Amino acid sequence: MIENPYKVLDLSHGASVAEAKRAYRRLAMRWHPDRNPSHEAEARFKRIKAAYELILDPERLAAWMKAHGHQAPASEPEPEPEHEAAPSPAPEAAPDRPRGEDLVQTVSLSLEEAALGCTTLVTLTTARDCEHCAGTGRVTYTHSRACRSCQGIGRIRTPEGTEECGACAGKGFVRKAECSACEGSGRVEAQRNLEVRIPPGLLPGERVRLAGQGQRASATHAAGDLYLEVALRPHDLFTLVGRDLHCRVPVSILVLMAGGSVTIPLLAGQRPLKLKPYPAHGLAYRLKGEGFPGKGGKGGGDLLIELVPEFPLHLGADEQALLRQLQARIEANLALHAPNLRDWQDRLAARAPD
Numbered sequence: 001m002i003e004n005p006y007k008v009l010d011l012s013h014g015a016s017v018a019e020a021k022r023a024y025r026r027l028a029m030r031w032h033p034d035r036n037p038s039h040e041a042e043a044r045f046k047r048i049k050a051a052y053e054l055i056l057d058p059e060r061l062a063a064w065m066k067a068h069g070h071q072a073p074a075s076e077p078e079p080e081p082e083h084e085a086a087p088s089p090a091p092e093a094a095p096d097r098p099r100g101e102d103l104v105q106t107v108s109l110s111l112e113e114a115a116l117g118c119t120t121l122v123t124l125t126t127a128r129d130c131e132h133c134a135g136t137g138r139v140t141y142t143h144s145r146a147c148r149s150c151q152g153i154g155r156i157r158t159p160e161g162t163e164e165c166g167a168c169a170g171k172g173f174v175r176k177a178e179c180s181a182c183e184g185s186g187r188v189e190a191q192r193n194l195e196v197r198i199p200p201g202l203l204p205g206e207r208v209r210l211a212g213q214g215q216r217a218s219a220t221h222a223a224g225d226l227y228l229e230v231a232l233r234p235h236d237l238f239t240l241v242g243r244d245l246h247c248r249v250p251v252s253i254l255v256l257m258a259g260g261s262v263t264i265p266l267l268a269g270q271r272p273l274k275l276k277p278y279p280a281h282g283l284a285y286r287l288k289g290e291g292f293p294g295k296g297g298k299g300g301g302d303l304l305i306e307l308v309p310e311f312p313l314h315l316g317a318d319e320q321a322l323l324r325q326l327q328a329r330i331e332a333n334l335a336l337h338a339p340n341l342r343d344w345q346d347r348l349a350a351r352a353p354d
Helices: 015-031 041-056 058-068 111-116 252-260 317-329 339-353
Strands: 101-110 118-129 136-144 155-158 161-163 173-178 187-198 207-210 226-232 239-241 244-252 262-264 267-275 284-285 303-310
Touching: 015 058, 041 173, 101 111, 101 118, 101 187, 101 267, 111 118, 111 226, 173 339, 187 207, 187 226, 187 262, 252 262, 252 303, 262 303
Parallel strands: 101 226, 244 303
Antiparallel strands: 118 187, 136 173, 155 161, 207 226, 239 244, 262 267, 284 303
């Protein structure tokens, strides 16, 4: 039994073909099996498609309405495909102009790219009107063709027996059919590449808005906006905390003791850091303004350096001999070179028995 097509498409009785087309697209986007993984999606989509095809065929629709005691709707001219309609001259900001959906896409950046700004290539997948059917979801054949639903028989088998094929109204042939390129939805997905300039100083989670680069519902609709949300890849040197950068720099224990220079990394290059002989210097440094920059040229964070002592390994006989000479010189005047060690030795000596 053929269902009420207007009820299936959630339309008022006698709605126009244009209204049916919009309703079909909306429902197809929701219930098409490729988009909806639920068990009922396939059956629901078949009902929606059959209802839509019935409304698009004036002869079948008139026969259905007569059979169900409804007055046939007044004939209306076949609407032109929406993509051929001239776009509205109104500006995109006009509040009453139909507008496509906004899109949000993540853009993955290195810490340097986000801090200093960069140009990146974004691949965007959006839907557009199908070129094969001009966005209608239907194609018209030059000559009648056998109905694919019933294989030209005009009837289909059901658990209760056989019944008239709803796709061709029992004729066994059709002049119009679902577009195979878009599977009757009127829309196909397409990829396009955008070269985007990312401004400096964007933190993770912040967005860049590209007006008019989002989804376009149809040729007569203004496109929505595209929002690129920044995500940062892990960095091998820096950890970002707010707008401060933290970095652990390994330094030879000998350099820390004798003083010298150590190279520290920056977001853009590197620089030397001079050290006095230990303990005249500490192990932690804060370099003002050398962290993650602020947006719009405003003040950024700091660079926090933590020096990590590194002890030499796998010393040869010559190196060990040099260290023993150094140790002998230190022990000759512990009060000057190692006061904590001298204090420890004195406390141990005080515990010794007389």
